[in-house]
Amino acid sequence: MTDRPFHHGNLRAVLLDEAVAALRESGVEGLSLRELARRAGVSHGAPRSHFVDRRALLDALAVLGFERLHDRVQQAIAGSDGLRDRFRRVAHAYVDFAVEDAALMELMFEGKAVGAAAAEVQAAAGTLFTLLDSAMGPARAGTPADQDEGAPDGGGHDDGDHEGDPRDGDPRDDGARETFKMLFAATMQGIATLVVSRRIGRTQGDELVDAAAETMLGSDLARRAVSAD
Amino acid sequence: MTDRPFHHGNLRAVLLDEAVAALRESGVEGLSLRELARRAGVSHGAPRSHFVDRRALLDALAVLGFERLHDRVQQAIAGSDGLRDRFRRVAHAYVDFAVEDAALMELMFEGKAVGAAAAEVQAAAGTLFTLLDSAMGPARAGTPADQDEGAPDGGGHDDGDHEGDPRDGDPRDDGARETFKMLFAATMQGIATLVVSRRIGRTQGDELVDAAAETMLGSDLARRAVSAD
DNA sequence: ACCTGAACACCGTTCAAGT
């Protein structure tokens, strides 16, 4: 209809959408700000108004990626019936997303963001991990399991400094929950990597997801970390 | 000593070494052929004699990466005592390598190589996976477990076409072995990714490796796939 | 506030020319 296509108030959103598509076509290395500007019908300097540099765009894409994955996992949870089924569905949703948007996933787990952008990415990741936590069934009373929202540093030591009594039953319970959750994310991430790198086929990947889900749910760790509804 | 540094017969090796160092400093995106040429003291066109383009260099680096990881795993196996200890040491060696040389690892599992280069990378990966297989203890008699050396394609269906008798005991045994091995690689890969992306700390990563090793060794899958020495 | 377009430094790739 109009002569000059769009690029009015929503250039930022257009660029991000175009970027997601470009990522699927040619990966992170093939992602060019100038090419994006061309696709959006603006001059090569225009993106600068919304992203100070290429890194800023990449960081915004990482945040967007975590949001989309969060939605996918949420849908998987919504359409599930019981702990076992839920666990399996979430696992498949996670790996499917990681395989379909491999380049986006790469940006989400690059860890190259710095400063405020890094905090935003970590926050988006934290929201996803909190959702994964909720998929593990209700947490122990008094342990809301949200200690992963804070700083990305820490040292990994979280024992022996907040209980006055050395024997207050199950002192490592939310530690197990945290471990289980991260092990889940790591395993699904890794399976996706094997598929993307063609080390295994897609159907073999699906079988691996099922095997992993079974193994994890049947483990000693699960007994301490996961609870039925 | 000499005025013009080196670059005589071994420019290819020099470029690869320089590239590994550059990868550690500035990642895959920061790797530039011209910069490498400068570091090696040759003109920017010189690398062309050894690598037809940037992709060829990246593929060569992937192969080199698999060889180095293979060596690390082999050392871990050599210095271990018993199945459990061996398993744990290999796991840590794998993750340590992946964290220290994250950018190299990225190249190893990108899956962007094409043609002959892709076959070379797959072959190098196959050698590593065969070693991982051997770390799982002796295989069943008559199943040398080397069906992962072939083409990277397949469809994932490997049942019901080579046994004349439908009930020849443990028909899925080496299937379990394959699954276990790939699940191992996937899990360690994923843990490394979480560390690199700063989603977890290094010490937390080490704890995850131990938890994963324990969970995997104690699984039903392990009972079918792994054998004591 | 947002976009244009020239300018600059850097890059990968190609190729004739040297040794």
Add this chain to the structure above:
DNA sequence: ACCTGAACACCGTTCAAGT
């Protein structure tokens, strides 16, 4: 066989100028 150096197209980034 291996390397040089000019040439070309592309890129990210900066910035004065427009609206």
